[in-house]
Amino acid sequence: MADSVTAAAPLPTPSRPADPTAGAAPGRPPDTFVDVRTQELQINMGPQHPSTHGVLRVALWVDGEIVTRADPDIGYLHRCAEKIGENVSYIMYVPYTDRYDYLAAMNNNLGYCLAVEKVAELEVPERAQYIRTIAVELNRIASHLMAVGTYGLDVGAFTPFFYAFREREEILRLLEWICGARLTYNFIRIGGVMRDAPEGWVADILKFLDDFERKLDEFDDLLTHNHIFVQRTADVGVIPIEKALAYGLTGPNLRGSGLRYDLRREAPYLLYDRFEFDVPVGTGMKGTLGDCWDRYWVRMLEMRESARICRQAIAQLPEGGEIMAKNVRHLAFKSKPGEGYVGIENPRGEFGYYLISEGGSSSYRSRIRAPSFCNLSILDAILPGTMLGDAVAIIGSIDIVLGEVDR
Amino acid sequence: MGLFERSLPDIHLTRLADLAVNWGRASSLWPMTFGIACCAIEMMAVGASKFDMDRFGAGAFRATPRQADLMIVAGTVNAKMALVVKRLYDQMAEPKYVMAMGACTVGGGPYWKHGYNVVKGIDKFVPVDVHVPGCPPRPEAVLEGVRFLQRKIMAKRVLTRGEHHAPDFTGVSIAPGTVGILEPTVRVTTASPPAPSPATAGAQA
Amino acid sequence: MTAAEILATLEKDGQGEGLALFAGPQDPALVVPRERLRAVMTHLRDARHLAFDLLVLVTGTHMTEKKDAKSQAIVREQHFEVIWHLRSVRHRCVLAVKTKLPFSDPEVDSVADLWPAANWHERETFDLVGITFRGHPDLRRILLPDDWVGHPLRKDYVYPREYRGINLEVDAPWPTP
Numbered sequence: 001m002a003d004s005v006t007a008a009a010p011l012p013t014p015s016r017p018a019d020p021t022a023g024a025a026p027g028r029p030p031d032t033f034v035d036v037r038t039q040e041l042q043i044n045m046g047p048q049h050p051s052t053h054g055v056l057r058v059a060l061w062v063d064g065e066i067v068t069r070a071d072p073d074i075g076y077l078h079r080c081a082e083k084i085g086e087n088v089s090y091i092m093y094v095p096y097t098d099r100y101d102y103l104a105a106m107n108n109n110l111g112y113c114l115a116v117e118k119v120a121e122l123e124v125p126e127r128a129q130y131i132r133t134i135a136v137e138l139n140r141i142a143s144h145l146m147a148v149g150t151y152g153l154d155v156g157a158f159t160p161f162f163y164a165f166r167e168r169e170e171i172l173r174l175l176e177w178i179c180g181a182r183l184t185y186n187f188i189r190i191g192g193v194m195r196d197a198p199e200g201w202v203a204d205i206l207k208f209l210d211d212f213e214r215k216l217d218e219f220d221d222l223l224t225h226n227h228i229f230v231q232r233t234a235d236v237g238v239i240p241i242e243k244a245l246a247y248g249l250t251g252p253n254l255r256g257s258g259l260r261y262d263l264r265r266e267a268p269y270l271l272y273d274r275f276e277f278d279v280p281v282g283t284g285m286k287g288t289l290g291d292c293w294d295r296y297w298v299r300m301l302e303m304r305e306s307a308r309i310c311r312q313a314i315a316q317l318p319e320g321g322e323i324m325a326k327n328v329r330h331l332a333f334k335s336k337p338g339e340g341y342v343g344i345e346n347p348r349g350e351f352g353y354y355l356i357s358e359g360g361s362s363s364y365r366s367r368i369r370a371p372s373f374c375n376l377s378i379l380d381a382i383l384p385g386t387m388l389g390d391a392v393a394i395i396g397s398i399d400i401v402l403g404e405v406d407r
Numbered sequence: 408m409g410l411f412e413r414s415l416p417d418i419h420l421t422r423l424a425d426l427a428v429n430w431g432r433a434s435s436l437w438p439m440t441f442g443i444a445c446c447a448i449e450m451m452a453v454g455a456s457k458f459d460m461d462r463f464g465a466g467a468f469r470a471t472p473r474q475a476d477l478m479i480v481a482g483t484v485n486a487k488m489a490l491v492v493k494r495l496y497d498q499m500a501e502p503k504y505v506m507a508m509g510a511c512t513v514g515g516g517p518y519w520k521h522g523y524n525v526v527k528g529i530d531k532f533v534p535v536d537v538h539v540p541g542c543p544p545r546p547e548a549v550l551e552g553v554r555f556l557q558r559k560i561m562a563k564r565v566l567t568r569g570e571h572h573a574p575d576f577t578g579v580s581i582a583p584g585t586v587g588i589l590e591p592t593v594r595v596t597t598a599s600p601p602a603p604s605p606a607t608a609g610a611q612a
Numbered sequence: 613m614t615a616a617e618i619l620a621t622l623e624k625d626g627q628g629e630g631l632a633l634f635a636g637p638q639d640p641a642l643v644v645p646r647e648r649l650r651a652v653m654t655h656l657r658d659a660r661h662l663a664f665d666l667l668v669l670v671t672g673t674h675m676t677e678k679k680d681a682k683s684q685a686i687v688r689e690q691h692f693e694v695i696w697h698l699r700s701v702r703h704r705c706v707l708a709v710k711t712k713l714p715f716s717d718p719e720v721d722s723v724a725d726l727w728p729a730a731n732w733h734e735r736e737t738f739d740l741v742g743i744t745f746r747g748h749p750d751l752r753r754i755l756l757p758d759d760w761v762g763h764p765l766r767k768d769y770v771y772p773r774e775y776r777g778i779n780l781e782v783d784a785p786w787p788t789p
Contacts, residue, residue, distance in 0.1 A: 004703065047488065048439075048440075048441055048470075048472075048491065048495055049470070050440050050470040054442070054443070054444070054447070055444075055482075055488060056444050065414070074442075074754060074755065075487050075753075075755040075757070076485070076487050076488040076491070076758060077483065077485065077488070078485055078487070078524060078755040078756065079444075079483055079485065079518050079522055079525060080518065080521060080522045080523050080524065080525065080764065081521065082740070082765060083521055083765060084518070084521045084522070085766055087520075087521045088521070093443055094515060095517060099444070099445055099517070102444065102445035102448060103448065118638060119637075121640050146448070158664070161455070162455055162456050163452070165452065165455035165456065165457070166455075166456060166457070169452070169457045170450075182449070182543075182545065183445055183448055183449060183543050184445060184542065184543065217409075243703065245664075245665050245666055246727060246729065247728050248667055248668065248727065248728075248729025248730050248731050250666075259701070261701055264610070266701075266704050267704065267706070290696075310514075322740060336637060337637060338636060338637030338638035338639075339636060339638055339639050339641070339708075340638040340639050341639055341669070341697055341706065343668065343706065350668065350669060352669055352697070354669060354671055354695070354697070356673065358663060362671075365673045367669065367671040368698075369668060369669040372735075373732065374415060374729055374732070374733075376732075377642075377728070377729065377731060377732040381728070391568055396614075402443075402444070403444055403445060406755055407755075486757060486760075486775040486776070486778055486780060489778045490776070490778070514783070515782065518780055520782060521771075523764050523769070523771040523772065523780070524756065524760075524764075524772075524775070524780065525777070525780070526778055526780060527779075527780070527781070527782055527783060528783075531778065531779045532779075534777055537643070587649045
């Protein structure tokens with residue numbers, strides 16, 4: 001980890017007008033231009049930094065306030081997830097999947113279980129699928145709340161963080177009611193879900209959703225159209241569509257640039273083809289299309305869509321039914337040989353799980369396609385040329401979770 | 408304290424001076440924002456409004472180690488990060504305390520077996536004052552850890568001479584069979600569990 | 613479009629030389645020999661009727677030697693495999709492209725100039741599996757420290773005991789009563 005100050009070649013002096021008396025006005029002395037020799041400075045942002053959303057180190061080369069080069073350095077949270085996948089049995093691996101994107105743990109559980117069910121050719125009963133949908137969408141709302149709350153914190157707004165956490169605590173209470181954990185759920189298991197919905201759970205979710213839209217309006221009043229927030233995020237970090245696709249961006253980052261691409265629509269998994277919901281995209285409302293404000297706005301709108309999907313799932317939830325596929329002996333679960341890739345729409349983008357199985361009790365190769373890993377690679381393309389304060393706003397708008405980036 | 412540290416005789420009156428200093432230190436522990444992984448989210452939840460940590464005085468999170476006195480290491484520490492943790496610990500000014508939050512910092516957590524670059528417990532390279540187990544620990548558990556640390560600080564001798572007082576842990580739950588809670592800076596690495604201490608034997612009986 | 617259909621399209625476009633279909637259980641894949649990789653990938657990205665513009669994932673695997681249980685004949689040689697997953701936004705499909713590399717020479721062409729998304733994926737594959745990518749602009753370790761020795765996702769990896777003085781060993785668990 002060498003962070004020596006690199007002595008680059010001195011930057012060219014700013015151009016000065018040929019006439020040294022330029023700027024002279026009657027009664028005012030002429031401007032004097034002094035030769036200033038500047039040097040590029042290398043500074044470290046992170047790994048311990050309040051705004052990097054985790055242990056991310058970005059080595060920045062700055063010329064004054066302008067970033068000239070950025071080199072993200074990751075790996076500070078590398079927890080050997082893929083090696084563990086090869087050594088631990090299928091059912092024992094579900095808690096590890098919680099810990100990649102710990103803000104959207106249900107979605108990670110789901111991606112892993114769908115991949116294993118694809119390779120092992122298991123069929124999940126309908127009630128389990130509805131409960132999975134409700135859990136996953138609630139978790140999407142919680143994850144976006146965290147994203148917008150901490151984004152406000154990054155650009156200097158302290159209050160929205162507490163408002164977002166207040167709603168998030170309510171969702172965590174609901175998820176804790178059904179599975180016992182607040183953050184790392186281990187709830188969606190191979191073949192179904194761990195536990196059926198208890199009495200009153202569904203009614204409480206409806207009560208929460210009724211209140212939630214009003215609270216989102218309150219949040220909008222506070223942050224979204226706030227003049228200072230708009231000035232800090234509009235026209236900052238513009239990512240054009242072609243660049244977004246080339247760098248593998250998915251999720252709200254891609255939709256913020258204008259491309260209406262959502263895996264719940266394009267390649268429906270679970271029961272998403274039965275629900276009516278819109279896919280919000282950025283429109284350049286406050287500035288340029290694809291700026292930080294657009295990505296933030298897409299997240300705010302997605303929360304409303306998730307609430308809509310939750311309501312429809314609750315309305316269509318079948319009365320009784322199995323919550324686990326038949327003949328799944330979890331402790332001695334052996335998959336069939338084969339390879340399968342499943343990509344689902346995580347709150348941060350396309351979460352994929354590529355499984356190579358040779359028929360044993362643990363996978364031969366588990367490869368995780370983490371959306372934040374791919375989203376983060378765009379940093380060294382868009383950070384140069386921005387100011388240091390804008391760099392913080394850009395990193396916050398990409399909404400990364402380091403557990404996922406490093407796995 | 409410098410000049411006056413451990414200089415006063417051990418009588419009741421000077422014990423009051425100790426209590427005053429310790430009360431000041433314990434009631435305004437300023438944590439460093441050092442969230443590494445999932446436990447960081449629970450640490451943020453402790454700082455947020457439902458499980459307010461500010462009412463215990465520990466609410467002013469400082470981003471820089473120079474101004475913090477409590478380093479809550481929240482999340483898995485791997486080889487690359489351990490160098491950073493050690494450097495941050497060295498940059499903190501005395502008196503400084505370390506809380507190992509979460510199973511990963513206590514003993515490697517779920518990555519204890521196949522995590523080839525995970526450090527199995529941060530007490531392998533920094534001295535830890537309180538371990539809070541859990542994956543992630545509930546915010547109430549973190550609050551209990553902070554309370555625990557406050558009682559430990561109250562029992563220290565700063566100005567007077569002599570052995571540290573025994574901390575008063577009444578009301579703090581100690582699970583039977585747990586070792587290391589009463590002497591957190593001693594790391595037990597023997598293969599067999601040590602003989603149960605009187606406190607835990609009393610709880611088991 | 614399934615992998616079989618894409619193979620047929622590629623053959624019609626004149627790019628089908630040396631390609632094969634891995635029809636395996638569950639997801640099929642297009643098997644491409646190492647030398648034809650760049651030509652096929654460029655065509656997959658640029659042809660309008662294929663338009664694979666989103667690179668989703670690059671995976672490297674160390675496939676160990678497999679012997680038949682009874683006859684002890686070698687069923688599979690030890691080799692490396694690299695699998696690319698590509699997505700077409702316009703045609704709404706995903707394709708897996710595979711290539712096999714010999715164990716003694718794990719080197720393959722980089723596609724980082726076709727899809728900049730591949731840059732970090734290839735760095736990670738180099739870091740964890742040890743496959744080098746010819747033509748990559750900046751091939752260095754990404755997840756592990758720069759002076760780490762070994763490639764962990766190989767099947768013969770031995771866990772290190774310490775790194776730069778930090779103890780990485782596992783304490784023996786206490787025996788259960």
